[in-house]
Amino acid sequence: MSEHALELSQISKEFGGRTVVDRVNLVVPKNQVVALVGESGSGKTTTGLMALRLIEPSAGRILLGGHDITSLRQRDLKPFRRQMQVVFQDSYASLDPMMTLGEIIAEPLAIHAIGTASERRDRARDWLQRVGLDGSYATRYPHELSGGQRQRVSVARALILGASVLVADEPTSALDVSVKAQIVNLLQGLQADMGLSMLFISHDLSVVRSLADQVVVMLRGRVVERGPTDRIFANAHHPYTRALLDAVPVIDPTARRRRTFLTAEEINANTPRFRPEDIEPQPLVDTADPQLVALAGSHFVEAIVTGGR
Ligand SMILES: Nc1ncnc2c1ncn2[C@@H]1O[C@H](COP(=O)(O)OP(=O)(O)OP(=O)(O)O)[C@@H](O)[C@H]1O
Ligand SMILES: [Mg+2]
Known part of the structure; x- marks a missing residue:
């Protein structure tokens, strides 16, 4: 079976007439x-x-484990919901303050009517331990936890249904450096144990380097470069990727934004230019519009193709 865990094809999103994701x-x-x-x-x-x-999405297709879920109605989507989960940066906002941690972690089981109440409690305790918390935390409340502990609870809740795909959206960016490493280790361990496939959204390139198999670089809604992690870090071709990699980490550790000082003109001026005959055979139009071209080793970069015959 060759289908991928997750595949987005030509996916776009417009908000109020503005394209914020463009045929990704x-x-x-x-x-x-x-x-x-x-x-x-x-x-x-x-x-x-x-x-x-x-x-x-405004356009495009979403395939989960090879199944096209793009236009499934909510009811038909439910079995697929179990397979795909998300962890956000701000876990405090997503944990109901009135529920115990045991209830929070077990809630997805209840929503999907899995097991008896006592079975669900047991599984929630198992998951507390799996994410590195004592089972006795089951009766505590979110406000009693540190940021790192809350993120562990969010991970347990996300994975208790046995997800195959996890979207982790800056899951460590609100945490202190030492805690950050612990959560990355936790995710890495669970990913290996469960055979999880993960889309890991991050501003932290050192984490990306240690965790990711592949890197996809977005700029203004477009993918401008993608490839195996080692190739991206060793041999980035797009000026924006290079600027990201060169950017000095921000001094203030609480500031989560990295700045890359490149104007649109600078990016355009430095975007790689290829002649069609330089590029691996693939359908190419001779156009000045940037497009993804294949380099060696499954590495793709947005480039301007000029001088076609
Ligand atoms: N619900 C919305 N309505 C209108 N515009 C939106 C909405 N959500 C996001 N946007 C806009 O879409 C663009 C992309 O936002 P998005 O949150 O996906 O970026 P991001 O790469 O995740 O940024 P960050 O690194 O800050 O999290 C932004 O310009 C944002 O203002
Ligand atoms: Mg974001």
Whole structure:
């Protein structure tokens, strides 16, 4: 079976006539972590939420495990909901303050009418331990936890249904450095144990480097470069990717935004230019519009193709 865990094909989103995600193609192979990086507002969260059908795409297709879920009605989507989950940066907002941690973690089981109440409690306790918390936390409340502990609870809740695809949207960016590493380790361990396929949205390139198999770089709603992590880090071709990699980490550790000082003109001036005969055989139009071209080793970069015959 060759189908991918998740595949987005030509997916777009318009908000009020403005295209914020523009014909993005993105594949998360089974068992792999694909990182989605790019400046604030480039469309990463919108893309991740469209993958889960939490935002409706304006155009394009979403395939989950090879099944086209793009236009399934909510009722028909329900079995697929179990397979795809999300963890956000701000877990405090997503944990109901009135519920115990045991109830929070078990709630997806209840929603899907899985097991008896006591079976659900047991599984919630198992998951507390699996994410590194004592089973006794089951009777505590979210406000009693640290940020890192709350993120562990969010992970348990997301994975208790046995998801195959996890979208993690900056899951560590609100955490202190030491805690951040613990949560990354937790996600890495669970990913390996469960054979999870993960779309990992992050501004933290050192985490991306250690966690991701592949990197997809977005700029203003478009994918401008993608490829295996080691190739992207060693041999980025797009000026925007290079600027991202060169950007000095921000001094203030609480500031989560990285700045890349490149104007549209600078990007255009430095976008790679190829002649059609330089490029691996593939359907190409001779146009000045940037498009993704294939480099060696499953590495793609947006480039301007000039001088065609
Ligand atoms: N519900 C919405 N209505 C209108 N515009 C939106 C909506 N959601 C997002 N946008 C806009 O779409 C663009 C992409 O936003 P998105 O949140 O996907 O970016 P992002 O890459 O996740 O950024 P960040 O790194 O800051 O999280 C932004 O310009 C944003 O203002
Ligand atoms: Mg975002």
